[in-house]
Amino acid sequence: MISWIKSFFALFFPQCCVVCENPLFDGEEMLCIKCNMDMPRTNYHRIRGNPAERLFWGRIPIERATSFFFYSKGSDFRNILYSLKYRGNKELGESMGRFMARELLDCGFFEGIDVVIPVPLHPDKLAKRGYNQSEWIARGVSAITGVRVDTTSVIRKKNTETQTRKSTFERWENVDGIFELLNSELFTGKHILIYCCPVKISGPKN
């Protein structure tokens, strides 16, 4: 019955792929199969010393880091980030989090992680957007891994100007001192997965 109702509504309000905007078929979620297969995945989780890990070297102690797919000018895959950040499609974050977690599960990427912390937005930005896209991605990761999400222990003290035009180094300078960890004693000796969307990393063009 539910399937019949969904099909009926789909006649008038078809769900479309967020990348190519073609109507989705039954069983497809947010992305059509073709776009899912064509997604320019980084596969960084299979590479020790990958560019995402190197961003943190010499700055903070990390075990591993990865990024799901390359983001480049002119690519239709940028629609994923636009839809998630600027078109109110927060559910897309949850779906992407699940897609990514399923692919990373087998290689042990999540082993030993105690908690997932999405990078918080400043309260002003949160009020404007209505949701934190990183939090929705983290929810998807949590749904697959069972690792709990903590959205209250890290707060953003300052609102920073938009980072999209800054170099990686300037970004680091810009975030220095703007976050605060509450109840830090609760995190002593813990492994924390920090979720941020998106991070600009130099990589091959797609």
Ligand SMILES: [Zn+2]
């Ligand atoms: Zn598509």
